[in-house]
Amino acid sequence: MTSSSSASLHPSATDRRISARVGGIAESATLAVDAKAKALKAAGRPVIGFGAGEPDFPTPQPVVEAAIAACSDPKNHRYSPAAGLPELRDAIAAKTARDSGWQVEARQVLVTNGGKQAVFEAFAALIDPDDEVLLPAPFWTTYPEAVRMAGGNPVQIDTDESTDFLPTVEALEAARTPRTKALLWCSPSNPTGAVAPRELVEAVGRWAAEHGIWVIADEIYEHLVYDGAEHVSMPVAVPEIADRCVVLNGVAKTFAMTGWRVGWMIGPADVVAAGINMQSHLTSNVCNVAQRAALAAVTGPLDAVAEMREAFDRRRRLIVELLSGIDGITCPVPRGAFYAYPSVAGLLGKEIRGERPRTSVDLAALVLEHAEVAVVPGEAFGTPGYFRLSYALGDDDLRTGVTRMADLLAEAK
Numbered sequence: 001m002t003s004s005s006s007a008s009l010h011p012s013a014t015d016r017r018i019s020a021r022v023g024g025i026a027e028s029a030t031l032a033v034d035a036k037a038k039a040l041k042a043a044g045r046p047v048i049g050f051g052a053g054e055p056d057f058p059t060p061q062p063v064v065e066a067a068i069a070a071c072s073d074p075k076n077h078r079y080s081p082a083a084g085l086p087e088l089r090d091a092i093a094a095k096t097a098r099d100s101g102w103q104v105e106a107r108q109v110l111v112t113n114g115g116k117q118a119v120f121e122a123f124a125a126l127i128d129p130d131d132e133v134l135l136p137a138p139f140w141t142t143y144p145e146a147v148r149m150a151g152g153n154p155v156q157i158d159t160d161e162s163t164d165f166l167p168t169v170e171a172l173e174a175a176r177t178p179r180t181k182a183l184l185w186c187s188p189s190n191p192t193g194a195v196a197p198r199e200l201v202e203a204v205g206r207w208a209a210e211h212g213i214w215v216i217a218d219e220i221y222e223h224l225v226y227d228g229a230e231h232v233s234m235p236v237a238v239p240e241i242a243d244r245c246v247v248l249n250g251v252a253k254t255f256a257m258t259g260w261r262v263g264w265m266i267g268p269a270d271v272v273a274a275g276i277n278m279q280s281h282l283t284s285n286v287c288n289v290a291q292r293a294a295l296a297a298v299t300g301p302l303d304a305v306a307e308m309r310e311a312f313d314r315r316r317r318l319i320v321e322l323l324s325g326i327d328g329i330t331c332p333v334p335r336g337a338f339y340a341y342p343s344v345a346g347l348l349g350k351e352i353r354g355e356r357p358r359t360s361v362d363l364a365a366l367v368l369e370h371a372e373v374a375v376v377p378g379e380a381f382g383t384p385g386y387f388r389l390s391y392a393l394g395d396d397d398l399r400t401g402v403t404r405m406a407d408l409l410a411e412a413k
Helices: 003-009 029-042 061-071 086-100 114-126 142-149 169-175 198-210 239-244 269-282 288-299 303-324 360-371 395-409
Strands: 109-112 132-137 153-158 180-186 214-218 245-250 263-266 387-390
Touching: 029 360, 061 288, 086 109, 086 263, 086 288, 109 114, 109 269, 114 142, 114 180, 114 214, 114 245, 114 263, 114 269, 132 142, 142 153, 153 169, 169 198, 180 198, 198 214, 198 239, 214 239, 239 245, 263 269, 303 395, 360 387, 360 395
Parallel strands: 132 153, 132 180, 180 214, 214 245
Antiparallel strands: 109 263, 245 263
């Protein structure tokens, strides 16, 4: 082999334009689907998007008014503490005690630029190269990328409808190795809407505590539960895990504030201090105006939240009814969040408009092209053969979109 051919197989640092770590990151599938749907709409096509997990409601007016007032206050025109406004950290601690029963101090709270930054900073603070993170699937698309960015290895734990898309302790134990550092826990779940019952939360928490495994618990959908389901916070249900538990949350889903970009992580003081140090170099403080809006949200009443939950519940029942009426689709009833996660396996390989989609990616592309409906295929969440549809959109669009999809899929043969 010549030296030139050897160099092409093993490029030097100066030959690589993009670092291996960043070059290996996959684009957010949910945002990609949403962007494509919006681009097609801008081009004049009547696309209905079920891709993004974004409430269609406006941010509650008192929150908006707090932000407007904050714009005129010169103290918000300057840098503020990287960890977050002291009064917001206090308020998040109080809100956590109110909503989940977990008593924490303000020094255990780090305010972040949206929930995604909280995810990345939690893994960055805890994971060393080659540490393993147990990741029940289906999972939100960002989790494995955040693990890899921290140098860790995501270990997928498959679930399905037979366990309500929830992992068993036995499955977690079977995947545990000496390199297992953490478990990602998300309930209510994105993408399935599954809600873990108290007995499972307790069993998983005790298992993690017994083996010294960290739990990173995403509670962003805590207020969105239905049919008598209960959100159970793991450090409350299993106090012995609290010193090895980081809870992630934010205002995006509960208060229809996705664009305001305010999230937080709560955990042991040493982990939060490490996250603060990182954020002091990464972004410094979160936008002060957005923090003031978040302060109004978490200290205010939950009336608007209750109204949104009622609307989501109505849409939940409607979308399950409509999807369940399509031959080849089976749709479990979600009990939390605002997603339906139907199986489309019964349609794969069938002919539709001269095509035979073999994967849910293929089928999603066909549905977008011929029904002008945007959905996210299950491959994005680690489980091929499914679609994720957000029902956080208007009732008319929901009915029209699923009906269009049903009309197309009725042609399958």
